[in-house]
Amino acid sequence: MSAETTPNSTNMATEPAFQPYLVHVARKQRLSPHFMRIVFTGDELDHFGNDGYDQRIKVMLPMTLTHGESQALWADPLLFDHESIARGGWWEQWRALPPENRNVFRTYTVRAIDQAAREVTVDFVLHHDAGPAGSFAATCQPGDIATLIGPNARSEDSAIGIDFHPNDADSALLIGDETAVPAISSILEGVVRDGWLGRIEVFAEVPSEDDALDLIRPEQTAIHWISRGSAPRGQHVLAALLDRYRSFNPIPGRGHPNEALPLPSYCWIAGESSLVRDTRRLLVNEFGIAKERISFMGYWREGKSEL
Ligand SMILES: Cc1cc2nc3c(=O)[nH]c(=O)nc-3n(C[C@H](O)[C@H](O)[C@H](O)COP(=O)(O)OP(=O)(O)OC[C@H]3O[C@@H](n4cnc5c(N)ncnc54)[C@H](O)[C@@H]3O)c2cc1C
Incomplete structure (x- = not known):
């Protein structure tokens, strides 16, 4: 050697x-x-x-x-x-x-x-x-x-195994299901540690309301815990996102910019593959967020083992 x-x-x-x-x-x-x-x-x-x-x-x-x-x-x-x-x-x-x-x-x-x-x-x-x-x-x-x-x-x-890369963004949107909650928790702690001052919105879909965890968070952070209950995966997250950003829609004739809640300049999505796919489509097609501003990772797939 x-x-x-x-x-x-x-x-x-x-x-x-x-x-x-x-x-x-x-x-x-x-x-x-x-x-x-x-x-x-x-x-x-x-x-x-x-x-x-x-x-x-x-x-x-x-x-x-x-x-x-x-x-x-x-x-x-x-x-x-x-x-x-x-x-x-x-x-x-x-x-x-x-x-x-x-x-x-x-x-x-x-x-x-x-x-x-x-x-x-x-x-x-x-x-x-x-x-x-x-x-x-x-x-x-x-x-x-x-x-x-x-x-x-x-x-x-x-x-090398880190996917959260906000680069020059001044605000971030983190979306995921329960498998992404550990990553979201660590991202929030990393942001506090490194003094990133951007505004952060979190949408975390968990199986039940008792799965909402107490997270360390930067000052300008809003965490929306969404209890799935018996609804199909992702359904409540998509509805909550639409509700939150409803009036901010840059597609002509389909909405009015909401000055109070501008769209995030960086998005991170992780969780079950179809939730990730549908959420990304919403952000790109309905909200008009540029694809290169979105990191997305399918963490697992319904009905399939990882290997
Ligand atoms: C980058 C990355 C980071 C991840 N971080 C975490 C983490 O910190 N914590 C965590 O719990 N998971 C995390 N996951 C997801 C985890 O790898 C999968 O949930 C994994 O499939 C679980 O392995 P298993 O052996 O229990 O089930 P598998 O043998 O892989 O799958 C068996 C069955 O269970 C289903 N299944 C798998 N996961 C779930 C689930 N969460 N809910 C419902 N059904 C499921 C599958 O669709 C399959 O039908 C991460 C995945 C990736 C890619």
Whole structure:
């Protein structure tokens, strides 16, 4: 192994942006009927990237959860090999395994990182028809192991998994379902941390009114919690957006600008794919917001497992 590729090297250019971290559950906390907070701890989390915002990670589950106790926990023998980590090739290694030997992973958001305490917090949605990740969140116990594929603070590219990019915007609109609530929470905290002074409107659709969480927020922030109840996904969000911005419609003959509530100069949308698609269409086609001013991410798809 060369000096440039040793894991303790300080040469940021050669550090992998993402790497696997072996962790175990330190504690869990039920935040609301549909949110379970899990705090993971692991020896190497002192250099887990802390750029914040909507930083995405992979939560990889041990094979015992899907194949039974007799199976190897981590089918990839090189997963925690230092040379292999330094090469940044975990994804290619995973893909090279026979499908039945691949550890299951799902995409999540870093809700909080405490490098000094070596802890990473992830807020899991507890959903019906839960797949491996949802089931893990519901049933795991302190001491249970997992792997986080997450950012490496020693890399100059550690912020690679962040999609919130307001650039020169002076106001932002954040829209999402419950899977986007952890990202929205972290974005608001990032904005407070970095002193971004723009006006922010949040529309968060959650399964029930008891899922409205108490969020840290910048001063000029309005948070609209929307309880879905038995309505189709996204229906209430679209109605609330129309209601809020109803009189601001730049399409000639279809509305009158609302001076009191100008449209946002940056929009961020995440959640179930059809909610994201329909919301983006509304913003572009009805509100006239430029496509390049909108970041949008389908976080999951109704009726489909992630992989
Ligand atoms: C960038 C990114 C960040 C994300 N951050 C988070 C996060 O912080 N917290 C979080 O909880 N989720 C987050 N998600 C969404 C999460 O990855 C999916 O919900 C994932 O499918 C859950 O895995 P699973 O194993 O429980 O279900 P899967 O095996 O993937 O799916 C099983 C079934 O459950 C359905 N399903 C999946 N998710 C939901 C849901 N939320 N509600 C209802 N039905 C569902 C699927 O359509 C499928 O029918 C994020 C996704 C992305 C891409």
